Amino acid sequence: MKNKQKQINFSKSHKAYVKKLRKDKFWVIFFRIFILMAFLGLWELLTYYGVLDPFFVSSPSRIVAQIIQLAENGTLLSHSWITLYETLIGFAIATVLGYAIAVILWWNERVRKIFEPYIVVLNSLPKIALGPVIILWVGAGTSAIIVMCVLICIVITTMSMLSAFLSVEEGKILLLKSMHANKFQILFKLILPNSMPEFISVLKINVGMSWVGSIMGEYLSSKAGLGYLIVYGGQILRIDLVMAATVVLCILAFVMYWLVSLLEKHYTKNR
Amino acid sequence: MENLLTYENVSYFYQTKNDEIFALNNVNFDVEKESFVSLVGPSGCGKTTILSLTAGLLKASSGKIILDGEDRIDTNKIGYMFQKDYLFEWRTVWKNITLGIEIQKPKNKEEKLAFAEELLKKYDLYGFKNKKPRALSGGMRQRVALIRTLALEPKLLLLDEPFSALDFQTRLSVCDDVYEIIKSEKKTAILVTHDISEAISMSDKIIVLSARPATVKDTIKLNLQGETPLKKREDPTFASLFDNIWRQLSNEKQAKTN
Numbered sequence: 010m011k012n013k014q015k016q017i018n019f020s021k022s023h024k025a026y027v028k029k030l031r032k033d034k035f036w037v038i039f040f041r042i043f044i045l046m047a048f049l050g051l052w053e054l055l056t057y058y059g060v061l062d063p064f065f066v067s068s069p070s071r072i073v074a075q076i077i078q079l080a081e082n083g084t085l086l087s088h089s090w091i092t093l094y095e096t097l098i099g100f101a102i103a104t105v106l107g108y109a110i111a112v113i114l115w116w117n118e119r120v121r122k123i124f125e126p127y128i129v130v131l132n133s134l135p136k137i138a139l140g141p142v143i144i145l146w147v148g149a150g151t152s153a154i155i156v157m158c159v160l161i162c163i164v165i166t167t168m169s170m171l172s173a174f175l176s177v178e179e180g181k182i183l184l185l186k187s188m189h190a191n192k193f194q195i196l197f198k199l200i201l202p203n204s205m206p207e208f209i210s211v212l213k214i215n216v217g218m219s220w221v222g223s224i225m226g227e228y229l230s231s232k233a234g235l236g237y238l239i240v241y242g243g244q245i246l247r248i249d250l251v252m253a254a255t256v257v258l259c260i261l262a263f264v265m266y267w268l269v270s271l272l273e274k275h276y277t278k279n280r
Numbered sequence: 281m282e283n284l285l286t287y288e289n290v291s292y293f294y295q296t297k298n299d300e301i302f303a304l305n306n307v308n309f310d311v312e313k314e315s316f317v318s319l320v321g322p323s324g325c326g327k328t329t330i331l332s333l334t335a336g337l338l339k340a341s342s343g344k345i346i347l348d349g350e351d352r353i354d355t356n357k358i359g360y361m362f363q364k365d366y367l368f369e370w371r372t373v374w375k376n377i378t379l380g381i382e383i384q385k386p387k388n389k390e391e392k393l394a395f396a397e398e399l400l401k402k403y404d405l406y407g408f409k410n411k412k413p414r415a416l417s418g419g420m421r422q423r424v425a426l427i428r429t430l431a432l433e434p435k436l437l438l439l440d441e442p443f444s445a446l447d448f449q450t451r452l453s454v455c456d457d458v459y460e461i462i463k464s465e466k467k468t469a470i471l472v473t474h475d476i477s478e479a480i481s482m483s484d485k486i487i488v489l490s491a492r493p494a495t496v497k498d499t500i501k502l503n504l505q506g507e508t509p510l511k512k513r514e515d516p517t518f519a520s521l522f523d524n525i526w527r528q529l530s531n532e533k534q535a536k537t538n
Contacts, residue, residue, distance in 0.1 A: 180362050187335055187360035188380040188432070198383070202370045 067252045075253040089257055092223055092234040095151060096265075099158025100219035104212065106159070107166025114167070115174040115200065116192070132168060136160045136222075140229045149230040157229065158222030162215045169214070173207035174200050209273045216269055220262050235261075283346075284436055284468045285311040285334065290343035291493075292329055303329045305493035306343070311436070311468060311485075316459075318471045318479035320525060321489030322532045327472040330494075331438045334470065335360050348435060356384075359434030363441045365425035367413035373424055374400070374409045380432040396431040403427060403461060418446050419454040426458055430465060437462065437469040443478065455482065456508045476525050480518060481509035488525060491532045498528060 056068035079085035227236025242250030292304040336353035506512035
């Protein structure tokens with residue numbers, strides 16, 4: 010790519026344009042970093058000089074120290090792993106099951122019509138309200154947290170995928186029918202590949218939602234995990250611990266989102 | 281020449297929630313082998329219904345449709361080409377063209393694939409074999425769509441306004457391309473169109489339909505001079521034919537509003 014650019018003699022105005030683009034990009038990145046640094050610096054200074062009480066607001070240096078301490082005694086890894094495990098399992102079950110239900114609802118119009126109001130109600134219900142019921146039914150602990158996570162993701166997965174399946178151009182279905190495709194072939198040759206972009210956006214939504222699910226589940230009942238650390242830290246007034254767990258959570262969620270966007274890039278490149 | 285398709289007193293009703301709609305009323309016409317027939321009529325008169333009936337996607341309420349000497353529709357003999365190209369963006373040109381073969385899994389699959397490849401070569405698309413459809417121009421996409429239809433070797437091609445989504449310049453040249461391909465493959469074709477000049481320039485016969493419920497108002501046999509549709513537009517009788525059909529259609533429109 011770079012070699013190609015060298016070969017072509019661009020006009021002056023184009024060079025100026027490219028320069029402006031680069032400049033714009035530079036300033037965007039500069040301010041991103043600047044805002045973060047300013048925020049952290051101000052936070053650190055205000056707590057250092059006693060304007061803010063680090064007991065209530067913590068401080069960047071204390072958070073880092075806390076993370077290091079947690080990492081050294083191994084609790085950070087074990088708690089992170091538990092939450093990550095719950096999130097990934099919940100994410101996987103919700104995505105696969107939600108997708109499968111969407112396929113069934115696409116397949117059978119009558120079933121779809123029958124279940125429509127149920128899905129709408131389930132979607133508008135705040136899933137956290139089901140917390141006590143879940144604990145009663147599946148028991149407190151990891152399985153309850155996973156169920157919570159699944160409940161939060163699954164309805165939106167089914168609804169988004171179903172609407173993607175149903176939005177396929179009628180003419181494309183007619184084309185396959187004119188070639189005497191059966192319903193299986195219409196599903197696998199048209200409906201599923203055609204809805205790949207929507208599937209990737211569902212994955213992206215689910216990354217966020219499954220973290221919400223597992224942390225909410227841990228708030229509800231847990232003995233370990235990042236959500237547990239946050240609640241525990243809050244109860245014993247150790248704001249450093251709360252902040253440290255939150256930072257780790259941010260990093261994990263970001264990495265998972267980044268992996269999905271890598272998948273998206275790979276997909277759009279090969280499309 | 282013998283007939284490939286004959287409509288004998290075909291009527292068709294379809295149901296909506298509030299009404300039963302009388303779409304076709306005793307339609308009679310025939311299509312000779314290797315001829316090009318156009319259906320013109322006021323919009324909403326049931327032209328597409330005729331194509332759907334012919335393709336076996338709908339069943340006539342009464343009357344007979346005789347295809348290739350048989351009183352039933354053998355859908356293997358029909359190739360359907362739509363208004364839009366409906367190419368699948370995630371498949372390469374080759375995968376799009378062989379879609380029908382992939383679906384029908386015919387016994388002579390190898391032969392069919394070889395034939396499809398030959399068509400690609402013949403109509404200058406071989407270089408795009410492994411490209412995705414978005415790399416093609418509108419006219420090329422429509423050519424790919426035609427080859428996808430031809431790859432199944434249908435006896436009768438149904439063209440449902442296949443050029444209406446193209447801009448005027450492309451439309452004229454694609455029209456020539458498609459005409460040439462259909463003639464050189466010795467196919468029979470039925471074209472549904474709103475464009476009277478397109479119908480005149482391409483057809484051996486034009487069937488003028490009335491407003492709904494559609495019945496055949498007029499059948500016009502054509503014999504214009506010229507190798508291609510574009511050349512045929514220069515024929516001296518072109519203008520009077522256009523005038524004739526246009527008058528019939530606008531009478532229908534008036535009758536409808538009165």
